[in-house]
Amino acid sequence: MSQSMIKAETSVRADIRILCMLIVMFCFMLYGHTLSYDITWLDDYYWLVSGKEFLSDFSNWHKLFFTDVFFSLNGGEFYRPLLSFTFIADVLLNGSGFFFSHFINLLLHSAASVLFFLLLTEFSYSEYVSAAAALIFAAHPASATAVAWIPGRNESLLAVFSFLSIISLLKFINGRRSASLFFYGLFLLMALFSKESAVALPFTAAFLFFAKTEDKDKKTVRSFICCSIIPLVIWALMRCSASITGSDLSVFKTVRNFLYIPILAGHVLFPFDTVAAAPYNGLQHDYLYLIIACICFAVFMVKLFSETVYDRKINIVFGSVWFILFLLPTFIASDRATAVSFFSEHRLYLPMAGLILAVLQVIISCGRKQFFLTLSFIFLLFLASVSVCHVYSYKNNFVFWQSIVRKYYFVPKYVRNMAWQEKHRRLYGSAVFYYKKNLELVPDDYESHLNLFDIYLKNNNLSSADEEYQNILRLNPDHEKSDRISGSFRTIKPGMCPYHIKTGSCLV
Numbered sequence: 372m373s374q375s376m377i378k379a380e381t382s383v384r385a386d387i388r389i390l391c392m393l394i395v396m397f398c399f400m401l402y403g404h405t406l407s408y409d410i411t412w413l414d415d416y417y418w419l420v421s422g423k424e425f426l427s428d429f430s431n432w433h434k435l436f437f438t439d440v441f442f443s444l445n446g447g448e449f450y451r452p453l454l455s456f457t458f459i460a461d462v463l464l465n466g467s468g469f470f471f472s473h474f475i476n477l478l479l480h481s482a483a484s485v486l487f488f489l490l491l492t493e494f495s496y497s498e499y500v501s502a503a504a505a506l507i508f509a510a511h512p513a514s515a516t517a518v519a520w521i522p523g524r525n526e527s528l529l530a531v532f533s534f535l536s537i538i539s540l541l542k543f544i545n546g547r548r549s550a551s552l553f554f555y556g557l558f559l560l561m562a563l564f565s566k567e568s569a570v571a572l573p574f575t576a577a578f579l580f581f582a583k584t585e586d587k588d589k590k591t592v593r594s595f596i597c598c599s600i601i602p603l604v605i606w607a608l609m610r611c612s613a614s615i616t617g618s619d620l621s622v623f624k625t626v627r628n629f630l631y632i633p634i635l636a637g638h639v640l641f642p643f644d645t646v647a648a649a650p651y652n653g654l655q656h657d658y659l660y661l662i663i664a665c666i667c668f669a670v671f672m673v674k675l676f677s678e679t680v681y682d683r684k685i686n687i688v689f690g691s692v693w694f695i696l697f698l699l700p701t702f703i704a705s706d707r708a709t710a711v712s713f714f715s716e717h718r719l720y721l722p723m724a725g726l727i728l729a730v731l732q733v734i735i736s737c738g739r740k741q742f743f744l745t746l747s748f749i750f751l752l753f754l755a756s757v758s759v760c761h762v763y764s765y766k767n768n769f770v771f772w773q774s775i776v777r778k779y780y781f782v783p784k785y786v787r788n789m790a791w792q793e794k795h796r797r798l799y800g801s802a803v804f805y806y807k808k809n810l811e812l813v814p815d816d817y818e819s820h821l822n823l824f825d826i827y828l829k830n831n832n833l834s835s836a837d838e839e840y841q842n843i844l845r846l847n848p849d850h851e852k853s854d855r856i857s858g859s860f861r862t863i864k865p866g867m868c869p870y871h872i873k874t875g876s877c878l879v
Contacts, residue, residue: 556598693725
């Protein structure tokens with residue numbers, strides 16, 4: 372290698388290191404304020420509050436491989452031992468707050484953004500084009516959710532190992548080093564231990580391997596297949612040993628959810644309306660997102676048919692395949708009667724990386740590198756402003772549910788949870804409003820009647836309490852809670868009731 376080539380390579384490496392540091396700095400500048408956030412009291416409650424005693428005992432680390440993610444030793448639905456491992460650090464470092472939980476989320480997102488940048492350079496994009504695309508990934512509202520919401524960590528952790536796995540595979544394809552193929556399999560296993568959606572990774576890798584490998588001799592193909600199958604087998608055996616039961620699959624609901632792929636593609640391309648959590652059939656502006664996706668699809672098809680360079684075509688197709696395959700596991704729906712398929716921004720975290728790759732290739736193929744950099748800067752400012760506003764929805768449990776109910780006031784589960792938050796804050800007037808709103812949606816909701824009874828009783832509104840008590844007995848006459856309710860009435864002293872209460876409901 373000549374001296375000039377060595378200098379050029381050294382310069383490129385220096386540029387890459389600088390750009391990596393700039394990406395990390397950008398992530399901390401954009402999301403640094405989330406370090407002071409509280410928790411939403413959803414899944415994060417199980418890990419950082421109720422599971423704190425279990426996780427703080429480091430001797431329990433091996434049990435994480437034999438339990439579900441919520442530490443149900445008798446089985447559960449989700450097997451994510453590496454995710455659970457990260458929460459050991461949380462409970463050991465957090466103290467009375469949740470600073471380190473949010474810090475680890477931000478650190479993982481920064482690492483994922485840097486790795487996405489390095490992945491794009493492996494596809495032979497220039498350093499500055501790759502950095503621009505990585506900054507878009509870092510600033511996207513889907514990324515914002517994975518940073519600000521502690522349970523969103525499963526997406527960034529999955530992305531870190533998925534990016535490492537694909538980078539290792541590309542190094543093997545380009546250099547045929549056996550060590551790279553080994554690391555591809557190792558990182559695939561780590562991704563599987565992070566989240567079940569990683570089952571899409573070997574299929575995505577297989578497309579890349581067979582499309583980009585020029586000399587596919589039998590030994591190379593066998594080695595790739597072995598490094599893809601062995602991690603899957605290990606993961607499946609470990610998952611079975613943890614007695615993961617899974618949920619009843621609803622084929623109809625799952626297939627129906629697949630129809631939202633174009634809408635979610637439009638949501639990635641132009642995320643002007645962010646979503647903390649929403650039912651798929653309640654997504655707003657779906658027709659506009661569908662139009663955006665259709666326009667993008669038409670451009671993709673024109674470019675595929677007009678493109679003459681094979682590698683460019685492969686990159687467009689690969690990015691699209693990546694987006695679809697990693698999105699499919701999130702559409703799996705339960706067959707339970709009360710189950711509803713919900714969408715949250717963070718589920719787009721890893722899939723959108725593929726779509727960014729495809730769009731990047733289309734623009735660069737048109738010879739519009741300068742245009743892409745200019746467009747990226749403008750789009751980056753837009754994404755950053757949206758994300759800064761969006762992350763506020765995860766500041767604490769009250770703000771979280773308030774932001775959801777404001778948009779999706781027609782979803783009973785959301786309204787009932789908001790009512791519970793208000794009751795927990797002892798804002799009883801507001802709690803009554805939301806419980807009554809929920810009863811308009813679900814008139815025979817037992818929990819709403821039960822909580823209204825409790826609120827009325829605490830506020831000495833005995834006539835309303837008696838009315839709710841009759842509703843409770845009507846819905847669950849033999850339920851054990853009815854005995855506790857009767858016990859509550861027995862504590863009412865004579866003279867407290869301003870009216871005649873029916874015999875049997877108020878025992879004074």
